[in-house]
Amino acid sequence: MNSFTEENYLKSIYHLSVIDGETVSTNSIAAATHTKAASVTDMLKKLADKKLIHYAKYQGVSLTDTGKQIAIAIVRKHRLWEFFLVEKLNFKWDEVHELAEELEHITSAELVDRLDKFLDYPKYDPHGDPIPDNNGRFKQAELKPISALEVNTVGIIMGVREHAPAFLQHLEKIGLTIGNQIQLTEIADYDHSVTLNLNNNKTINISRDVAKNILVSI
Amino acid sequence: MNSFTEENYLKSIYHLSVIDGETVSTNSIAAATHTKAASVTDMLKKLADKKLIHYAKYQGVSLTDTGKQIAIAIVRKHRLWEFFLVEKLNFKWDEVHELAEELEHITSAELVDRLDKFLDYPKYDPHGDPIPDNNGRFKQAELKPISALEVNTVGIIMGVREHAPAFLQHLEKIGLTIGNQIQLTEIADYDHSVTLNLNNNKTINISRDVAKNILVSI
DNA sequence: AGATAAATTTAGATGAGTCTAAAAAAATGA
DNA sequence: TCATTTTTTTAGACTCATCTAAATTTATCT
Numbered sequence: 001m002n003s004f005t006e007e008n009y010l011k012s013i014y015h016l017s018v019i020d021g022e023t024v025s026t027n028s029i030a031a032a033t034h035t036k037a038a039s040v041t042d043m044l045k046k047l048a049d050k051k052l053i054h055y056a057k058y059q060g061v062s063l064t065d066t067g068k069q070i071a072i073a074i075v076r077k078h079r080l081w082e083f084f085l086v087e088k089l090n091f092k093w094d095e096v097h098e099l100a101e102e103l104e105h106i107t108s109a110e111l112v113d114r115l116d117k118f119l120d121y122p123k124y125d126p127h128g129d130p131i132p133d134n135n136g137r138f139k140q141a142e143l144k145p146i147s148a149l150e151v152n153t154v155g156i157i158m159g160v161r162e163h164a165p166a167f168l169q170h171l172e173k174i175g176l177t178i179g180n181q182i183q184l185t186e187i188a189d190y191d192h193s194v195t196l197n198l199n200n201n202k203t204i205n206i207s208r209d210v211a212k213n214i215l216v217s218i
Numbered sequence: 219m220n221s222f223t224e225e226n227y228l229k230s231i232y233h234l235s236v237i238d239g240e241t242v243s244t245n246s247i248a249a250a251t252h253t254k255a256a257s258v259t260d261m262l263k264k265l266a267d268k269k270l271i272h273y274a275k276y277q278g279v280s281l282t283d284t285g286k287q288i289a290i291a292i293v294r295k296h297r298l299w300e301f302f303l304v305e306k307l308n309f310k311w312d313e314v315h316e317l318a319e320e321l322e323h324i325t326s327a328e329l330v331d332r333l334d335k336f337l338d339y340p341k342y343d344p345h346g347d348p349i350p351d352n353n354g355r356f357k358q359a360e361l362k363p364i365s366a367l368e369v370n371t372v373g374i375i376m377g378v379r380e381h382a383p384a385f386l387q388h389l390e391k392i393g394l395t396i397g398n399q400i401q402l403t404e405i406a407d408y409d410h411s412v413t414l415n416l417n418n419n420k421t422i423n424i425s426r427d428v429a430k431n432i433l434v435s436i
Numbered sequence: 437a438g439a440t441a442a443a444t445t446t447a448g449a450t451g452a453g454t455c456t457a458a459a460a461a462a463a464t465g466a
Numbered sequence: 467t468c469a470t471t472t473t474t475t476t477a478g479a480c481t482c483a484t485c486t487a488a489a490t491t492t493a494t495c496t
Contacts, residue, residue, distance in 0.1 A: 264453095
């Protein structure tokens with residue numbers, strides 16, 4: 001079996017490869033796992049020995065099929081537990097990420113599948129991320145950050161790129177959450193901040209940084 | 219915070235002190251944690267430094283108030299998760315112990331209390347063990363092993379002393395489970411095996427070893 | 437291309453938790 | 467009681483995951 005730590009490396013490599021493309025750098029893994037590059041190198045050798053990653057010195061890494069399968073299984077667990085925490089235990093969406101970081105390492109595959117059934121096979125977690133099925137299959141809906149929309153575009157908020165509680169609490173505070181319909185009415189030339197019309201007729205202004213981290217379907 | 223490993227030692231010491239009385243021996247802890255006595259001694263020093271146990275060389279150990287509080291919190295989590303697994307995810311009572319051994323180490327106290335509420339504050343887990351409330355309080359019902367009953371006594375099965383899947387599966391097989399009413403009709407002189415009448419009018423015979431591990435209220 | 441900067445790897449050390457083997461203390465029993 | 471057995475502790479070593487500091491490789495820039 002793979003240790004808690006090995007699982008976290010695989011998960012980080014997976015997430016980074018989705019964002020940064022096929023191969024992932026040692027430094028980016030160090031940043032994601034809150035460790036130092038030297039520690040990452042040690043672990044990469046170990047994961048390569050186990051044939052969970054493709055690794056050539058100085059060349060970055062990518063997951064093998066087996067490694068990817070394990071990573072996706074962890075992501076599945078993480079998102080199902082998040083859904084459970086919000087839907088059944090009434091946690092708020094900004095409270096569940098840390099908890100799911102622990103729960104995702106519970107080993108039993110049987111448990112995950114039963115949890116999935118109990119929750120009635122949800123397709124998306126509370127942050128709008130797709131939940132892989134028990135074969136690891138899922139489709140990422142075609143989403144764009146608000147920062148990439150043109151003026152007058154209408155969209156529905158489907159997810160976020162940033163899961164930090166501070167960010168999610170900020171969204172709560174300005175009145176944005178998953179499912180909201182928004183229309184982009186203006187992009188400021190000066191700072192690229194964005195003005196949105198909500199369908200409760202309120203108008204709000206968000207910074208480019210915030211706009212980059214909110215994903216919509218159009 | 220305390221590590222996964224430290225928590226398991228505290229839990230083991232707690233369980234052993236319930237069975238064996240106030241102070242617990244190094245060897246019994248080694249057996250309970252599947253380690254060697256030398257490893258236990260090392261850990262006892264560490265737990266004593268943290269003031270979680272009272273420890274004097276060669277004299278056995280007992281939990282401090284703090285240590286006991288932590289141990290009971292772990293027991294509470296273990297039993298709540300077992301209840302969840304059986305009641306909500308439809309696991310069988312012999313399947314949940316191992317899973318709960320992992321789940322009991324999830325740290326959040328908030329999570330446990332919300333789980334408790336979600337489950338509607340259950341008083342007993344699937345094996346009949348009492349679930350401590352969020353102040354660590356619980357009452358152990360007055361239970362006797364069947365092996366301690368006299369002939370003709372009627373009782374209701376309330377719990378088991380042994381949680382190994384093999385034992386629980388054996389009970390399933392011979393038709394005994396929690397809530398069953400039984401009447402002890404005979405104790406064999408030869409091997410102390412016991413004959414029981416169930417309230418479906420079936421009669422079964424169980425060995426003394428099995429009788430010692432089934433707890434009834436009379 | 438050559439110099440400098442950045443990224444990565446190696447070398448050697450640390451702490452947690454475990455082990456075996458040997459020493460020390462406590463319990464047992466003739 | 468005192469010799470023997472059992473229990474417990476000490477001593478020293480190992481693995482895992484981490485670190486810092488130094489060396490090496492790759493990338494970048496003029």
